[in-house]
Amino acid sequence: MVLAGAAAYHFSARARLAALRIDTQHDLDLLATAVDGSVTRYAHLPSAVGLNKDVLDLLRAPQSEQESRQPVANHYLEQLNDYFGGLAIFVLDMQGTVIASSDWVYSDNLLGQNQKMRSYFQAAARGAPDRYYAIDETRNEAGYFFAHPIRDERQAWRVVGVAVVKVGLAELERRWLPQDLPVLLADANGVVVLASVPEWKYMALRPLSGEVAAEISASRQFADHAIRPFPVSIALEHAASAQVVSFPEVPTLAGERRLKTRDFLVESRQLAGTGWRLTTFADLREARADAATHAALAAAATGCVLLLALFLMQRRRTLKSRAEAQLLLERANAELEQKVGMRTADLTAANERLRAEVVERERAEQTLRAAQDELVQAAKLAVLGQLATGITHELTQPLGALRTLSGNAIEFMRRGDQATAQNNLQIMTTLVDRMGEIIDPLKTYARKSPARPQSVDVAHALRGALFLLDQKLRRAEVAVDNHCQPGTALAWCDQNRLEQVLVNLIGNAVDAMGDCPVRRLRLEAEAGSAGRLRVRVIDSGPGLSDEALAHIFEPFFTTKPAGVGLGLGLAISQDIVRDFGGDLSAANHPDGGAVFTLDLPAAGESQA
Template identity: 35%
Template sequence: MVRAGLQRRSRWMLALVAIAVAGIAVWQATYWTRAFALDNLRERSAGVLRLTVDNLGVELARFIFLPRVLSTNPALLSAVDTRADGVALSRADRTLEQIEGVTGAADIFLYDVGGTVIAGRSARGGPSVIGENLAGTPFFMAALEGRLGRFFTVETATRVPIYAYAHAVRSRGVVRGVVVVVIDLGRAQDKFKLLSAEHEIIVSDREDVIFLSSNPDWRLQSLRPLTTADRKAIELDGRYSGVPVGQSSIGIQSRQGDLLTLSTGLSDNHPGPAGPEFLRLERPLTKADWQVAILVDTSLVRRQTAVAGFAALIAVISLLLLVTAVYQRRRRIHERLAFQTDANIRLEERVHERTAELTETNRQLHASVLERQKAEDNLRLAQEELIQTSKLAALGQMSAGLSHELNQPLAAIRSYADNARAYLERGQADKVLNNLSGIGELTERMARIIRNLRTYARNEKTPVRPVLLSDALDQAVSLLEAPLRDAGAVLRIENPDRKERVMGGDIRLQQVFINLISNAIDAVTGQPQRDILIAVTCEPEVVTCTVRDSGTGISPDDLGRVFDPFFSTKEVGMGTGLGLSITYGIVQLFGGQITAANHPDGGALFTLRLRRVTADRNTAEGKT
């Protein structure tokens, strides 16, 4: 009876231990899942935040030197010297209007030293967004003192945030006026949803007033209730031109590190019940004294945490059941296993004694073979990694063009889909089919781009074999369509026989053409004539491919070094100096030759000679 009691007590203790283990496992699973999910969310969100800050910084930096450049414009100098001359003022008006169209500035105005507008009109159909007279304002006075004036405000009528630069206009060493360039920040705000649909992006001033936001309800609200000092500072510098701001905050109910909970309402007195939890990351835009922040809903993290906890609970229960079953089975076979184990131990000891010498010999031989193989593998791996690094570097240079090539079909697909929905509601089935057909064609175009990109990025490990030269050339040209278009280069290919096969590798031959064509694009960029010619000719044993550009050619002193590693004539940061070196190594691996020269009519000429695949050679390669 005592033994039965002890067994029952042991079972209860095991049950309690099992429950404790299950609880700890579920808690650990949910804790670490939430931590990892939040870390991943922070990493993705930090990238979006950096891109947003960079875009805003670029938008402001685009126009920072424009006022200084305009201050030397002859038409503006004439206008400030002869303010009563209607012809001079009209010419200044036309000049400012033309410059607005070219630069993309929202407005450009010319003021006299008294702060009155004398030239320029609002491109958006209204009066000056800054005011008829700026005399005495800090940024106008800064311009008169020879410094670059900066000013930020919100238009009263449209409530669109703008940013302005001001610079003095000097005539014969005397300040005669001020030119003001206005930037429409609403365009930057329109790009927020394009950067990321899952993030809420906000930009606030030093008083935490939100003036740019991807959420329209948050604009001109505040991140916290404004104090009397905050409102007085906003009123003094005229930042919001009388537009009421900070009437209520966005309702932060609680904060824990970079996690915060918003209320469901916007009133500070009646915030409403707790709303969703957000991850908030922020970064300053120091030049404008702004704070850029992004908020991302953590509901996906909560779902992942719940799923992980449930899965951990199921796993622990399953494990406990398995342990119980194994324990019962082990009890039944324990004696038999003990006997077999003893016999196995004696047998293993005899085998070990008889094979010790042979094992040692084999170990030494195996170590010698492994050392030799390791040396060969390290050499081959270094060569393959260098080639792969060059390909990835080329992909990085092409990334901006490829992004444009994909964004255009995506925008068109969106338009087709919206049109198809409208036609479907009107019952116009034939037009719906036409739009769906357009979507299919654009999808195939995107798939072709991605397929070529994925093929090029793959690390090819196959040996040298017969390949179709035209395929590798076509795929290389396809990946370089965007750089060719951006450079304004005209590429012509003379390949009369597109079925010629050479000894090589698909991916590595494609990389050879990408390196040569990319160098040709760099050579013709900025030249009056931007032509690239690729010519393919066949001989009995060799296929010759020449790549010629209309650039300035190669310096005679550099001709003997163009294939040396790390040699480059480009500016620092524009090239690694490995492209032609890797190209030379790949061609040598194919059993071919590559040379560089200057064409008699100008430009560089690269000649690539590869072994041609004849019927006999193709048969021999197939047998091997």
């Protein structure tokens, strides 16, 4: 068992280490891309500075005129720096003196400083762009410098100055600090310039040669910071192979967050844009824990093989016990069958009683539906009674016109003017048709008929409901905003009953807006999901309280004053909608007022 566990641990550790390295390399690629992009996006900014006319005029001017031209160049560099968000943008003459800077407004600005010893100035003065990491001694502030030569076309493109952009690395540090594992960024010499473990900063991952150390000291690249050796040896030249390191002490991240392990898998990646190397340290605890688990499972499997031998030895004794158990089982089975027979008889009697109750409930449901139909018809007739005054007004004018035209026709016929009499009769025919159009929706609405689902254009049903409530809408001065166009929304239901529901909803909306300064009724119809259709009635009233939303569809619940309503309209409307496979719901609109939504089956899918 020990040998099996050791072998399983060895192979599992290798497999988990390979998988961990793949994941670490993927994360490292993403982080390297982000770091490289954050730093190198300023690479072309110095070349733009060299094209500015004010900067070129400052470099061309003699020493006596530079003071007067300097403010214009300073303002340009300040605006450019504010737009791109760098630390500073400054211009040096060929003697290495800063003659214009974006930080001119600060007391510790760079104006007048001489950076002749900086390697990036020397390279740019020779005509080659350069990049360089250093600590600014004036502010003790680390940054990455991009330098570019400024050439004058009037002097045969001779280098007349150097444009420098200083980029801060605080954003990169903020991106690393929340991480739970160490990350470091080293320059081309292997010196750590950024690290999520603060004590690693300005440590050398490899020994520095005497020439490199002398150059760093002479240029004061890292100011007064001493370059110390890194706690562990990292083979940067062999990045293609996995490397496991163990620190002498547990590293402590920024914010005094102490890690729980000293052993890490090291992965490194060279950044093409800056020449820096990004290195991450992955925790090995989970991989080693999985390997230990697999070792324990292998040892347990070996133990199971040994137990199998014991099982075979006990087989004969088990077969004997099984025969005795079989006899006891047969006896218990006989007793169980007897009890099942008795229980079946009881269930049969209970089933007969249940059938009788079902028949009684069906009779009660038929009686309830008949009562509901009567209530629906009574509600229709109540609405028709309310509309009687408005219909009388609509018919009074055509009747008066008919009386006048008929008298005129008799007089013209007596005089022999047949053409004028015929014209009057044609006008009378038009008026009679108009009166028929007014009365026909009332006959259809008042007719008591069983529900016959069919393809119904919701726009026609809304038009009929608005016609029936036209006088009420006018008296209440309600502005109707109807967004349902004919032919765009087809529902599978009974048109007469759908109109009944819409009349109830629109009438309730008008009542709710009675005391509101703005009275607007919005009607919408749109296709839903899975062959459904949604019709919305939205008012600009005060909306519904929490208590009203909880009981709005209960019979005899009403928010109207006593004697105005019975509280049956919404309950009946919901039952009508559910009869043809729909639903009615209420809610408060986000812009104010209440919204009632009809969820109806669309015509096409229901017919199929």
